[in-house]
Structure formats: structure tokens, C-alpha cells
Amino acid sequence: MCADTPEYKATLNLPKTDFPMRAGLPKREPEWLSRWENLGVYDRQRASAEGREPFILHDGPPYANGHLHIGHALNKILKDFIVRSQQMTGRDARYVPGWDCHGLPIEWKIEEQYRAKGLDKDQVPVNDFRQECRNFAAGWVDIQREEFKRLGVTGKWDDPYLTMDFHSERVIAEEFMKFLMNGTLYQGSKPVMWSPIEKTALAEAEVEYHDKESFTIWVKFRVADPADADLAGAYVVIWTTTAWTIPSNKAVVYGKDFAYGLYEVTGTPDESWANVGDRYILADKLAGDVMSRARLEDGMYTRVRDVTVDELAGLSLTHPLAGAEGSDGEWDDLRDFRAADFVTEDEGTGFVHCAPSHGMEEFELYRDAGMLEQVITYNVMEDGSFRADLPFFGGKMILKPNGKEGDANKAVIDKLVEVGGLLARGKIKHSYPHSWRSKAPVIYRNTPQWFAAIDRVVDDGLDTYGKTIRERALTSIDELVTFTPQTGRNRLYSMIESRPDWVLSRQRAWGVPLSCFVKKDRLPTDPDFLLRDAAVNARITEAFEAEGADAWYKDGAKARFLGDAYDPEDYVQVFDILDVWFDSGSTHAFVLRDRADGSPDGIADLYLEGTDQHRGWFHSSMLQACGTKGRAPYRGVLTHGFTLDAKGIKMSKSLGNTIVPEEVVKQYGADILRLWVAQTDYTADQRIGPEILKGVADSYRRLRNTMRFMLGSLNDFSETDRVAPAEMPELERWVLHRLAELDGIVRDGYAAYDFQGVFQQLFNFATVELSAFYFDIRKDALYCDGDTARRRAARSVLDILFHRLTTWLAPILVFTMEEVWLERFPGEDSSVHLVDFPETPAEWLDEGLAAKWASIRQMRRAVTAALEIQRRDKVIGASLEAAPVVHVSDADVLGALRSVDFEDICITSDIVLTGDPSPNEAFRLPDVPGVGVLFEKAEGQKCQRCWKILPDVGQHPHPGVCHRCDEALG
Incomplete structure (x- = not known):
């Protein structure tokens, strides 16, 4: 509403503010960052929070080797929501950011630089090489620190923790020595995931799975000297996708509960490697598939008879390369043949070839049988080549140095064809483990490594939660840790319940040595x-x-x-150096325990990372702490999903669908990225893309408009204008009731890390209940009233709203709420981030009043819907031209409407309320029963100041105005 004449317009109390509608966040946010740094906001928070209950979110260290991706942004922003909200709800919320600085990714980068210069890493003094790694990591720490700060993330940025700091390296070594001293450290030899390209063992968390095309072969193992003549010369057929493991074969295993048969070839096509008269022992369920792979059609083979498991148990087999010319007796020993639980009938032949040096299940089978010495081989070297003196295959490579297929598989297959050991071959595309650093395939390779025994009794006296690392970890999960979401508990529990001993050693140079x-x-x-x-x-x-x-x-x-x-x-x-997961798993000791701003009991309130960290940082931290502290290093674990593009596809540079935080910040500002995080369900995978960000920006504009209205209406508000809640009109007391409800919702939501729920509640309140209802109604009083009790009450409520909305939203929209706050409270020491959430009086809650106003709002909906039809049909231009008659059948509702200024609530110039039955032509809303609305035009003239149409306009000393405006003009 606005006065028709300039002289009257000047008398209105129109909002006054310099707060711009256009945020200009990309340009202005760096100014606030600089201001916070000069103000020392984080350190001031620590000083003001002294004596409060601490809240420690321990930062899982990102790796210092590249610019941030959108997953980094999601992770750090979620952490910031928590730290800021915990601080503002009365805790001493400390946050020490950190970085993982050791390990293969950095070492690999330096090696790449060396290779580009034609240098050999092994010819450089090791500490010179390590210094280059240190410098590389330090450079990326500085870059990432500024990128994280640009997102508005608070923390002790001037003193983060680094795993390569001297004190950190000392403590990591100390923690390792606890394993040495408490009897859980041992050196063993077993198959581990090995990267031939990087020449080191890998942890499960360092492996990712991609599709890979592999050779697949069906190999014949001849039965040796069977007791039954039917089986003389017969073959047991195995199937494998790792042809390179055949030279290391030491056994074949079968399923003890499977049905097996003896099959004889009766005819062959020209292209088959099978011969008429050949006999094969196969699982009946898989025999047809095997024969078809050998290009044998129905009618070219016949099933001779059953082969019982008892018969199988009495057999021995010969390796297909046994006796081959030039083999020097390498494969002449008989192969062991026994039952095993890991054989399946899902694919293959019903038999599994065993190379215990290259498979964990086979290794465990022969370990438990006490036969490791007989079956372990050392045929594969650290670079993935066969040992030089291995007949036929010496020096052949499983993988080339660039990670592509080497010549080992082909050499083995060709030799098997030459000696008649192959029944069929082909190729298969399957999911296969790759190093997430080099992106090259990995292999299982038996090699001496250092392990932490997780089922050995720990000799340290810390047995409150169990005597072994596994027992302590599982008990901690059940008794000490709260998971958000709860599904994280099951995932971590099952992984620890079934995991093998922890491989601690790596054959590299950049890290903390064992x-x-x-x-x-x-x-x-x-x-x-x-x-x-x-x-x-x-x-x-x-x-x-x-x-x-x-x-x-x-x-x-x-x-x-x-x-x-x-x-x-x-x-x-x-x-050997320690697995970097041991480094990051030890951070609780040198951050939570040793720092002055650490945790009083050395335990974090929360660890927060992505779902992949159930096998990563959550996992290694649990194992490490259970080995040295006897329990979990955290009380809570929060897990978030992964970021996908707008179509739900994993982001990839090759697909061109990546969203880079830096680009979002440059275009929209960090607050828009933070708002995207707040609007998503982080417990699942999240989607982000240009259209999604546009929607987020629209939500931001609507919210910013709400804040701007409050700022403008609170211009020159002072304590002398304040009205006590008890003296306020019902509409204002209803707003206070809603604030009391929201106070509990906001505090509970932040405590439960439900940022989506908090923001949705506040956004709906600000845009629907305030902008579209309360502000819409009270604009008339705020603009046109003189110094009335109603206007003072409305402004008092706006002041209360201001303090709550700015602080409640400050953990999410850190820059915008600072801007809003400083618009009212400028000053060198002023910051919304230096205040807490205001306490909200419980007496503001008034359920009876809330119920009454819920009914009033329903009635208002019916009236506004009726007027909208008149506006659509151009009968009226604005609702103030109307004076509808409202028929209400419920006497209590009618009484409630008569107790308030219902025409102001409906923004009409007049309104008639009646309990008479609604005429047939009355407008009705189907979901608002008991009310009918008859449209009538307002009678009188239009007030030139407030635009209401009233009979008394023109009858007062000031021409062309109504009684209310005449009084306001004085």
C-alpha cells in the first residue's frame, strides 16, 4: 500500500534499510572472511565459552594433494553446521582442522616428476626425497586451507594438525610401539592386495572397483593313478579369470555337497580342443555350460556315471604343465585335492584351482590344515613380474608399467594350449579391484608384511570392553557409539566382525616408519x-x-x-612405512589427547565422514584406538552420502558433469552452496547441478526478502518502543507461540544433526507464516499507524523475530546472517557468531491461542480464495476494494472471528460476520467446511493515505483520509 499523494506518502512509516535485495555474495563474502580473521572470532568464541561443556568434532583429515571437489565441500560444510550450532546452543565447540600428509599419492606425484626428468627415485638420498614430499604436501595444505575458509568454515585454521608435523610423527610412532609392546604386532606372510605399479601393499580402503576385461580359461588337471579304471585318464576341469596364477597352482578343491558326474566326449567339431574319448569330471549343474564353452553341442558328449564326493576324496591330480619339456620339474609334484566351503555352483565347473599365495580363502584353508609350507610360492615379484628363473614365464609381466595388460596371461594361456592343458578360453567383463591412486588393477600377492593381530589378547590391562581388538571394537560399537544414521552401525559392525588382521606395513618411503x-x-x-x-x-x-x-x-x-x-x-x-590409515587412525592421540584445545578425556563427541569411511577412517580409528586405548576414540559417528550430478550419475571429468565448489562460489557465493547442503538429505547420495543451484538461489532470495523486510521495519526501533508480551494483541502472541515451538524444534534438530529439518521449518515459517501471513497483515499497521500500541507490539515482535531468525540461521547462512546482524548492530566487535541462540520463555507457548488462530487462518483462506476469483475476473483490483459477508455455521468459530479485527486479517476494508445459513451462491472451499463467502464491494471512498475504502473518508481535518490516518497525521 502507498499513499496517492506525495505529501501523504512522506508521512508513512515505510521500511528504511540499506540492506540490498541483490546479495552480491561472491564479491562481499571475502570481506566478511577478512573481518572475522581480524576480529579473531574463533578465538573469541573459545574465550567466551570457557567453563562450558566441550563439544569436540574431530576432523577426518583430507589428503593434501589437489583442489577441493564437491564432496569435500559437503563434508566440511556439514561439520561447520555442527560446530557452529553446538557453540550457539551453549557448548564450547572446538574444531581443529587437519590434513593427511604421508603416503603413496604424494610419493607417486614426486615419482612422476622424477620420471619426467629422467631421474630414478632410488638414486636420490631418501631424506631428500622425503623433503620433496613434505614440501609438496605443505603447498597443498595452504591451498586447501584457503579453499575451505572460503566456504565459511570456522576453525583453528592458524594452527591445524598435520600428520607430518614432528610431534604427530612422534606420536604415530609411539602408538605403533604400543602394538609392538602389547604383543599384537607380528610379521607374517599371506596374500595381500598388491599394486604392481606402485610396488606396495594396499588397504581395502585404498581400493576401488571398476569393470575390467579379463581372460577366462577352462584348464584340465589329469587324475593321477585312480583306483577306479573309469577315472583313468580323466580330467578335473577348473575355471579361472586369472590365468597368471596357474603357474602358482598347488591344489584343486571341490564342494562337499555338490553332485558330480563323469562326462565323455563322443564327437567334436574341428575348432574344439576336446578329443573324442576325453573324460571330464564336472559338477552336474555346470556341465552343460562347460561343454558349450568347449564348443561341444548336445549329442557330442554323454554322462557316464556319478562321481561321489568320497571318490573325489581319494584322488590326486597332476598340474597341466607337469612333465613339460623345459619345465625342470617345477610342476611335477601331485596337486592336493580336497573339499572347501568357498566352492560354489553359481559359475565355473564346480572345482576351484588354488594358488594360496594369491588368494585369501585358499591361504586360510591351507593355513588351517597346517600345510602352508607345502603350498606357498614366491613366483611373482613386487613389480608384478614372474621370478626370472621360472620356467617358460620368467620375467613376464602381469601388468605393464602403465597399468595395461602385460604379457604374462597370454604366455600362460599359450603354453597351456601347447601342452594340451586347455579345454576352452574366452574373455569376461567383471568388477575388479583397482588402486584408487594409480587407477591400475591390483593383484593378490603373498609377501612378508607386518600385521596387527585383532584376535590376539592385548597385553595392556585395558580390558573393560574386551581382551582383543576385535572384541573391544564390537563392544564399543554396541555400547559406546551413537550412529547417524543408525544404518552406519550395522555396516561398521559387520566389517569389523569379518575382517582379517590389519596389514600395517607399506613398501614405500614417505611416511612414518615401523x-x-x-x-x-x-x-x-x-x-x-x-x-x-x-x-x-x-x-x-x-x-x-x-x-x-x-x-x-x-x-x-x-x-x-x-x-x-x-x-x-x-x-x-x-x-617399511606405516599404512597411512594408521596415521589418521592415530590422530585421536596427538589431537584429542595432546592439544590444549583437545578433548578432556581424549575422546571425540563426533567423527563425520562419507559412507566409504566405514572401511576407512571410522574403521582404522576404531582398530587403532582399541589397540592402544581399549575403546573407540569417538562417542558418535555421522555418515553422509556421495555427491552426484543432477541425473544421479557419479561425477567424472571425462563425462564433463563435475561441479567444482570454486565455480559455484564464484557464480553464486558460498552461502548458496551451504544452503544446498542444508536442503539435502545428507544421509543419502545428493544431487547437484545448475538447475538445482538455481532453485537453491531462489529459496535464498525469498528468505533474504523476509530478512530485508524486518530490517526495514525495525529502522530506529529502540527499547522505549518495546511492548511486553502480555500487553500484545493476540496475533503477536500467536507469533510468540510459534517462536516457542520453533525454539524446541531448532535446538532438537541441531542436536540431532537434522539440518534439512531445521532449515525447512525455518524457511516455511519465514516465507509462509511470516511473509505471506503475519507481515502481509501487519504491513498496514506498520506503515500507516501512528505511535499506536498495535504498531509498537508489531515492532517488538519483529525485534524478537530478528534475534531468533538471524541466530538460528547463522550456522547455515554464515555470511548472510552476519550481513543482516551488522545492518542493525554495526561495530568493530559485533558479530552474530559471537552470540548464542536467545533463550525463549516457556510461557510464550499457548496451545489454546494456537488452536484459535489455526481456525482463524482457515477462515481467512476461504475469504482470500473468494476474493481471488473476483480479482481474476477483474471485478476488483485489490482486496481492499472488498467488504465480503462471511457466513459461519460454528458458533465458537464465529465468536473467535468477532473477537479479532477479521477485516485486517483478510486485508479488506470491511467484513460482515454472520451466523445465518450460507446462501447457495456463496463461495465455499471444499476443505474448509462450515463457511460461505458472499462478495460485496466496500462502501465509501478510498483513503488517499492507507487505500482502505471507508464511509468516513473526507470527514476529517486532513482531506481525503480516514479517521485512523487523520489521527496519525496529528
């Missing part, structure tokens, strides 16, 4: 194989604190650390 010594000429099973000496450990950790882990590689390090008590010639210094 700071231990082994005695020469001792077996790993000997009690004195590992040197366990507290004094030696103390010398190592003291050196690491002063010089970093580089001290391990300096000349004379062995003698220095062993001291006078031991002869260096008697011991071997271990140079």
Missing part, C-alpha cells in the same frame, strides 16, 4: 624376534619429536637408537 628392530637369524615366531625395549623406544620418540621421522633414515640411526645395550650387527632395522 620404528622397530628384529633380531637376525631369528624366525618371526621366535619370542625374541622383535626387540621390545622401552629405553630404545624412548630414544626413537625423542628423536622424532625433535627431527621428525627423518631421524630413522639418517646415517648411524641404528646404533643411535639401539644404544650401548645392543650390538647393531645383531639386529635389522625395519624400513
Whole structure:
């Protein structure tokens, strides 16, 4: 509404604010970041929160080797929501960001630089190489720190934790030594996932699965000297997708509950490797498929008879390469043949070839049988090549240095064809493990590694939650940890319940070494194989604190650390480095325990990462802490999903569907990205794209408009204008009731990390209940009233709304709410992030009043819907031209409407309320029973100041105005 004449327009109390409708966030947000830094907001929060109950969200360290992607942004923004909301609800919410700095990805980058220059990493002094890795990581820490800060993420950015800091390296080594001293560390040899390209073992969390095309072969193992003549010369057929493992075959296994038969070839096409008279033992369920792979059609073979499991148990097999010319007896020993639980009838032949050096199930089978010495081979070297002296295949590569298919598989297949050992071959596309760093396929390879035994009794006296690492972890999950969402509990529990021992060692250079010594000429099973000496450990950790882990590689390090008590010639210094997951798993010790701003009990209130971290950081932190603290290092675990494009497709540079945080910030501002996070269900995978971001920006504009209206209407508001709630009209007290309800919803929502729920409630309240209802009604009083009690009450409510909405939304829209706050409260020391959520009086809750106004709002809907038809039909231009007659059948509802200024509620110039029956022509809303609306035009003249049409306009000293406006003009 607006006055018709300039002199009257000047008398209106129109909103006054410099708060712009166009946010200009990309340009203005850096100014607020600079202001917060100069103001020292984070440190001021710590000072003001002294004595409060701490809340510690421990930061899972991102890897320092590249620009941020949208998943990083989601993760850090979620963390920021939590830290800020916990601070503003009365906790001392500390947040120390950190980085994972060691490990293969960085080492690989430096090696790539070396290769480009024609340099050999192994020819460079190891500490020079490590320094280059350190410098590389430090550079990316600085870059990522600024990118995270640009997202509005608060924290101790001037003093983060780095796993490569000297103190961190000292503590990581100390934590490792606890495993050394408590009896859980051992050296073993078993198949581990191995990257031939990177020449190191990999953890499960370092592996991702991609489709790969592999050779697939059906291989014949001849039955050796059977008791039954029917089986003389028969073959057991196996199927494998890893032809390169055939030279390492030591056994074949079968299913003890399967039905097997003896099949004889009676005819063959020219292109088949089968011969008439050949006999094959196959699982009946799979025999037809095997024969078709051998290009044998129905009628070309016949089933001779059953072969019982008891018969199988009495057989031995010969390797297909046994006796081959030039084999030097490599494969002449008979192959073991026994039942195994892991054989299936889903595909293959019903038999599985076993190379226990390259398969965990086979390894465990023969370990449990006490036969490892007979079946373990060392045919595959660290680069994925066959040992040089292996007949036929020496030097052949499973993979080329670029990660592509090598010549080993073809060489094995060709040799099998040559000796008549192949029945069929083909190719298959299947999901296969790849290194997530080099993107090259990995293999299982038996190699000596260092392990933490998770089922061995831990000799440390910390057995409250169990005696072994696994027991402690599973008990912690059940008794100590709260999961958000709850499904995370089941995933982590099942992974830890079934996992093998933890492979701690990596054959690389950039990391914290396994700071231990082994005695020469001792077996790993000997009690004195590992040197366990507290004094030696103390010398190592003291050196690491002063010089970093580089001290391990300096000349004379062995003698220095062993001291006078031991002869260096008697011991071997271990140079493997620790799995980087051990580094990050140990962060609780050097961040939560050791820092002054850490946790009082060394335990975090929350770990927050993506769903992949159930096998990553959540997992390794649990194992590490259970081995050194006896329990989980966290009380809560929150898991978020992955970010996908707008169509739900995984983002990929090759597909061109990536959304980069930096680009979103440049176009829209960080608050829009933060608002996108708040509007998504982070527990599932989230979608983001240009159209989605446009929708988020539209929501932001609507919310910004609400805040702008409040700012304008609160111009020059002071304490002398304040009205006590008890003296307010019902409409204002209804708003206070809603605020009291929202206060509980907001606090509970933030406590439950339900940011989507919090924002939806606040957004709907601001745009529907305030902008489209309360503000719409009260604009007339705010603009046109003089110094009335009604206007003072409305402005008092706006002030209360302002303090709550700005603080409630501050954890989400950090920049915008700061802008809103400073518009009212400028000053060098002013910041919305230095205040808490206001306390809301419980007496504001008034359920009876709320019920009454719910009914009034329903009646209003019926009236506004009736007027909208008149506006659509151009009978009226605005609702103030109307004075409808409202028929209400319910006497209580009618009384409620008569107790308020219902014409103001409906924004009409007049309204007639009646309990008379509604005439047939009355307008009705189907979902608002008991009310009918008859349209009538308002009688009188239009007030030139407030635009209401009233009979008394023109009858007052000020011409052309109504009584209310005449009084306001004085």
C-alpha cells in the first residue's frame, strides 16, 4: 500500500534499510572472511565459552594433494553446521582442522616428476626425497586451507594438525610401539592386495572397483593313478579369470555337497580342443555350460556315471604343465585335492584351482590344515613380474608399467594350449579391484608384511570392553557409539566382525616408519624376534619429536637408537612405512589427547565422514584406538552420502558433469552452496547441478526478502518502543507461540544433526507464516499507524523475530546472517557468531491461542480464495476494494472471528460476520467446511493515505483520509 499523494506518502512509516535485495555474495563474502580473521572470532568464541561443556568434532583429515571437489565441500560444510550450532546452543565447540600428509599419492606425484626428468627415485638420498614430499604436501595444505575458509568454515585454521608435523610423527610412532609392546604386532606372510605399479601393499580402503576385461580359461588337471579304471585318464576341469596364477597352482578343491558326474566326449567339431574319448569330471549343474564353452553341442558328449564326493576324496591330480619339456620339474609334484566351503555352483565347473599365495580363502584353508609350507610360492615379484628363473614365464609381466595388460596371461594361456592343458578360453567383463591412486588393477600377492593381530589378547590391562581388538571394537560399537544414521552401525559392525588382521606395513618411503628392530637369524615366531625395549623406544620418540621421522633414515640411526645395550650387527632395522590409515587412525592421540584445545578425556563427541569411511577412517580409528586405548576414540559417528550430478550419475571429468565448489562460489557465493547442503538429505547420495543451484538461489532470495523486510521495519526501533508480551494483541502472541515451538524444534534438530529439518521449518515459517501471513497483515499497521500500541507490539515482535531468525540461521547462512546482524548492530566487535541462540520463555507457548488462530487462518483462506476469483475476473483490483459477508455455521468459530479485527486479517476494508445459513451462491472451499463467502464491494471512498475504502473518508481535518490516518497525521 502507498499513499496517492506525495505529501501523504512522506508521512508513512515505510521500511528504511540499506540492506540490498541483490546479495552480491561472491564479491562481499571475502570481506566478511577478512573481518572475522581480524576480529579473531574463533578465538573469541573459545574465550567466551570457557567453563562450558566441550563439544569436540574431530576432523577426518583430507589428503593434501589437489583442489577441493564437491564432496569435500559437503563434508566440511556439514561439520561447520555442527560446530557452529553446538557453540550457539551453549557448548564450547572446538574444531581443529587437519590434513593427511604421508603416503603413496604424494610419493607417486614426486615419482612422476622424477620420471619426467629422467631421474630414478632410488638414486636420490631418501631424506631428500622425503623433503620433496613434505614440501609438496605443505603447498597443498595452504591451498586447501584457503579453499575451505572460503566456504565459511570456522576453525583453528592458524594452527591445524598435520600428520607430518614432528610431534604427530612422534606420536604415530609411539602408538605403533604400543602394538609392538602389547604383543599384537607380528610379521607374517599371506596374500595381500598388491599394486604392481606402485610396488606396495594396499588397504581395502585404498581400493576401488571398476569393470575390467579379463581372460577366462577352462584348464584340465589329469587324475593321477585312480583306483577306479573309469577315472583313468580323466580330467578335473577348473575355471579361472586369472590365468597368471596357474603357474602358482598347488591344489584343486571341490564342494562337499555338490553332485558330480563323469562326462565323455563322443564327437567334436574341428575348432574344439576336446578329443573324442576325453573324460571330464564336472559338477552336474555346470556341465552343460562347460561343454558349450568347449564348443561341444548336445549329442557330442554323454554322462557316464556319478562321481561321489568320497571318490573325489581319494584322488590326486597332476598340474597341466607337469612333465613339460623345459619345465625342470617345477610342476611335477601331485596337486592336493580336497573339499572347501568357498566352492560354489553359481559359475565355473564346480572345482576351484588354488594358488594360496594369491588368494585369501585358499591361504586360510591351507593355513588351517597346517600345510602352508607345502603350498606357498614366491613366483611373482613386487613389480608384478614372474621370478626370472621360472620356467617358460620368467620375467613376464602381469601388468605393464602403465597399468595395461602385460604379457604374462597370454604366455600362460599359450603354453597351456601347447601342452594340451586347455579345454576352452574366452574373455569376461567383471568388477575388479583397482588402486584408487594409480587407477591400475591390483593383484593378490603373498609377501612378508607386518600385521596387527585383532584376535590376539592385548597385553595392556585395558580390558573393560574386551581382551582383543576385535572384541573391544564390537563392544564399543554396541555400547559406546551413537550412529547417524543408525544404518552406519550395522555396516561398521559387520566389517569389523569379518575382517582379517590389519596389514600395517607399506613398501614405500614417505611416511612414518615401523620404528622397530628384529633380531637376525631369528624366525618371526621366535619370542625374541622383535626387540621390545622401552629405553630404545624412548630414544626413537625423542628423536622424532625433535627431527621428525627423518631421524630413522639418517646415517648411524641404528646404533643411535639401539644404544650401548645392543650390538647393531645383531639386529635389522625395519624400513617399511606405516599404512597411512594408521596415521589418521592415530590422530585421536596427538589431537584429542595432546592439544590444549583437545578433548578432556581424549575422546571425540563426533567423527563425520562419507559412507566409504566405514572401511576407512571410522574403521582404522576404531582398530587403532582399541589397540592402544581399549575403546573407540569417538562417542558418535555421522555418515553422509556421495555427491552426484543432477541425473544421479557419479561425477567424472571425462563425462564433463563435475561441479567444482570454486565455480559455484564464484557464480553464486558460498552461502548458496551451504544452503544446498542444508536442503539435502545428507544421509543419502545428493544431487547437484545448475538447475538445482538455481532453485537453491531462489529459496535464498525469498528468505533474504523476509530478512530485508524486518530490517526495514525495525529502522530506529529502540527499547522505549518495546511492548511486553502480555500487553500484545493476540496475533503477536500467536507469533510468540510459534517462536516457542520453533525454539524446541531448532535446538532438537541441531542436536540431532537434522539440518534439512531445521532449515525447512525455518524457511516455511519465514516465507509462509511470516511473509505471506503475519507481515502481509501487519504491513498496514506498520506503515500507516501512528505511535499506536498495535504498531509498537508489531515492532517488538519483529525485534524478537530478528534475534531468533538471524541466530538460528547463522550456522547455515554464515555470511548472510552476519550481513543482516551488522545492518542493525554495526561495530568493530559485533558479530552474530559471537552470540548464542536467545533463550525463549516457556510461557510464550499457548496451545489454546494456537488452536484459535489455526481456525482463524482457515477462515481467512476461504475469504482470500473468494476474493481471488473476483480479482481474476477483474471485478476488483485489490482486496481492499472488498467488504465480503462471511457466513459461519460454528458458533465458537464465529465468536473467535468477532473477537479479532477479521477485516485486517483478510486485508479488506470491511467484513460482515454472520451466523445465518450460507446462501447457495456463496463461495465455499471444499476443505474448509462450515463457511460461505458472499462478495460485496466496500462502501465509501478510498483513503488517499492507507487505500482502505471507508464511509468516513473526507470527514476529517486532513482531506481525503480516514479517521485512523487523520489521527496519525496529528
